[in-house]
Amino acid sequence: MSIAVALSGGADSLLALCLLHEQGHGPVAVHASFLAPSAREDRLQEELSRVCTQLGVPLHCVDVHQEFKHLVIQPFVQAYARGLTPNPCSWCNRRIKFGIMLQAAEALGLSRVATGHYAQLHRDCPSPPGLFRGQDRNKDQSYFLALVGREELQKADFPLAQWTKDRVRSELAARGLQPATSRESQEICFIPDNDYRSFLAAQDVSLSGPGDIVDTDGRILGRHQGLHGYTLGQRRGLGIAHSEPLYVLDKDMDENVLVVGPGWQLQATSCRVGRINALVEVPDWPERIWIQTNYRQTAGPARVQVWGKELGVFFEQLRPPAPPGQIAVFYSDSGRVLGGGEIHA
């Protein structure tokens, strides 16, 4: 009955709040600050307070920056130190938005949490809840929600499921509302200037130093500045003049060597996925599923095999390999999220 709306400051969650309010759900806005207190955060809260007053909706601000640090930032840093390429947004959705924030909402007597995600939730389907791609395929964010547990998704709500991005702004304008933050949320929210390498260097963690860049024959082509600064499939930043573009093919953490090669060598036939979050029990998955390993990537057909706690995924066609640490999401033909997990080596 009572529902919390996770209000970030952006346009999407604001419209989600408006919609629930207008539909008579009597929502309560909950804003969680992920970062340590700052003047910027204070201003944001003032803005949100003003907007909520204008709407006539109560606002609660909760400080989750300690939890965010332990559950998102530190795993992010540790993953990079181990040579992985983490996806903090996916874990944030699981652990913070539909973890800590959901708990905070429940503590306030609210039983559900709505967000501004572009994804659809169907409760009337086999083994509910059914998480589906958003109506706006260009803005679909189901990818980032694939790690959220079934129990938590039962308590979720995505009011923008049927919406398209361009309508959101005009609808807000029609209501005389302006998002508190003008910029869309993009890039890693806890990293200034979008410079994750500098951020890592400032952390209390040991990272590998410079080393050789070699081709698949072992010829030394250049130097790298620490393997954490590179990810599988990366092209830019290698600084190697060659007859054709070179991409990162492998990170050898033991030898501290970066292996590069031309684009045609960047092809994979399979991958291993662990830490599976199954939204549909794996035995109930269709024989042929669609795997997506990046937010903006067309999913490709594949078959899966259960290997203990992992899934072996076999692609029908060659696809670019996904870096270990990234999130693989499995879809059905109809765009239902069957589950997600973390890419292993």
Added chain:
RNA sequence: UGGGGUGUAGCCAAGUGGUAAGGCAACGGGUUUUGGUCCCGUCAUUCGGAGGUUCGAAUCCUUCCACCCCAG
């Protein structure tokens, strides 16, 4: 020191008299709630230096310089 070769942007490189291709790298921008990818744009008034021939030279001539290879 003889003999041969080469010198075009950060790297590779086309261009042999008609007014400097292309690739890579780099940089800038676009797309994007991760990292990346991808797309678009910018990037030599100048061809090792100096003279000369010519209406006109990176391209021909002279000379100097640098580097490489083979002889010694």
